[in-house]
Amino acid sequence: MRRAWSVGRRASSAARGARRIGGMMLAGMLLSAFAPRSTPNAPRSAPTARMTIARLQYDGGGDWYANPSSLPNLLAAIHERTSLDVDKVEARVRIMDDKLWDYPFLHVTGHGNIRLSDDEVVRLREYLTRGGFLHVSDNYGIDSSFRREIKRVFPDRELVDVPLSHPIYHIVYDFPKGLPKIHEHDGKPARGFGIFIGDRLAVFYDWSCDLGNGWEDYEVYHDPPALHEAALRMGVNLFVYAVTSRPVP
Numbered sequence: 001m002r003r004a005w006s007v008g009r010r011a012s013s014a015a016r017g018a019r020r021i022g023g024m025m026l027a028g029m030l031l032s033a034f035a036p037r038s039t040p041n042a043p044r045s046a047p048t049a050r051m052t053i054a055r056l057q058y059d060g061g062g063d064w065y066a067n068p069s070s071l072p073n074l075l076a077a078i079h080e081r082t083s084l085d086v087d088k089v090e091a092r093v094r095i096m097d098d099k100l101w102d103y104p105f106l107h108v109t110g111h112g113n114i115r116l117s118d119d120e121v122v123r124l125r126e127y128l129t130r131g132g133f134l135h136v137s138d139n140y141g142i143d144s145s146f147r148r149e150i151k152r153v154f155p156d157r158e159l160v161d162v163p164l165s166h167p168i169y170h171i172v173y174d175f176p177k178g179l180p181k182i183h184e185h186d187g188k189p190a191r192g193f194g195i196f197i198g199d200r201l202a203v204f205y206d207w208s209c210d211l212g213n214g215w216e217d218y219e220v221y222h223d224p225p226a227l228h229e230a231a232l233r234m235g236v237n238l239f240v241y242a243v244t245s246r247p248v249p
Contacts, residue, residue, distance in 0.1 A: 052087040053239065054103035056134075057094050060115030066139055067109055070215035074235040081236055082172070084243070095120040100127060105242045106134045109212045111141035114149050121152045128153070128195075128202045133242035136205045137212035140183075150203065154195055159205060162194040168201060168241045173233040179206055180230035182214035182223065200245050204238060211235060 053071050057064050071090040078086050090107075093100055096119060100106075106127075108114070116124065128134060136146055150159065162168060162178075169175040169192075179190040190209035194201045213221055214231025223231075 050085050050087040051104065051243065052089065052091050053105045053107050054091040054093040054100075056106050056108045057092055058108070058110075058114050058116065060113040060145065062110035062112030062114050062142060062145070064108070064110050066111060067137075067212040067216050069217040069220065070109075070212045071107060073217065074215045074232060074239070077232045078236055078239050082240060084240070086239075095123050095127070100132075104131070104133060104246055105239055106132065107212075108134065108136040108146070109139045109142070111139050112145075114142065114145040116149050116152065121149075125153045129197055131200075131246040132202070133238075133245070134203045135238055135242075136203070137210060138205065138207045139210060139212055143207065146205070150195070154203075157195050157197075159193040159195060159203075162192045162201065162204065166194075166201065167245075168192070168194075168204065168237055170237075171241050171244070172237050175234060175237070179209045179211070180214070180227065180234060181209060182227060182231050183210040183221070200247075201241070206234075 053075060055064065055071060072088060075086050075088045075090065078084055079088060091099075091103060093103060093106070095116070100123070124134075136142070136150075138146075147159065164176065164178050169178060179192045181190045186208065188208045191207045192209075193205040193207055195203035211231050211234055214223060214228055215235060216223075218225075218228065
């Protein structure tokens with residue numbers, strides 16, 4: 001067990017180099033990239049002291065609050081493994097909240113239905129086209145409603161397989177075969193779907209993978225340490241890509 005942990009937590013020299021590069025990029029970007037945008041449709045609000053991940057609270061009956069230990073564990077990993085000064089406490093936000101603009105990374109999970117209002121559809125589209133990033137983790141039950149609602153957000157864009165050459169799989173840790181398979185679901189292979197706006201990946205959907213479950217405390221699912229580590233590494237990649245790919249105003 002101890003050996004599995006030591007192997008799982010040892011980043012390659014390439015990964016360490018990517019972290020240093022990411023830190024250099026971020027040093028010049030963060031002050032401008034995360035400042036609230038002074039546009040008529042994006043209300044200005046006080047910037048957050050530190051970056052964090054915002055869990056999206058949605059209507060429709062699904063358990064948006066699922067996997068309570070997942071985001072704190074991921075944020076701790078980001079804090080320990082990168083130069084990003086992230087808060088270890090997740091935020092919780094609704095799409096229509098003014099503070100939505102403070103968060104570069106929205107996380108969605110759950111086992112049931114998602115339903116967005118017409119105003120929320122418009123606001124989420126605006127958030128994503130202005131540089132926000134949406135990560136949806138298929139927690140076995142969310143698939144059909146998520147696909148329905150994201151089609152309302154982007155009726156002219158399709159969820160497509162994110163190429164294995166994309167930086168999301170390599171920016172800090174290397175995943176040459178794509179997403180790690182965390183939980184079985186129906187036994188289908190894990191797939192990473194995305195929606196691109198220009199060259200930027202704005203939506204990432206981990207399907208038949210369950211990264212959120214992989215981030216949870218060991219006591220929840222008793223996943224092997226190497227699997228937990230793989231999930232955290234992929235989560236670090238997601239966050240670093242999200243904050244370094246934002247357009248700089």
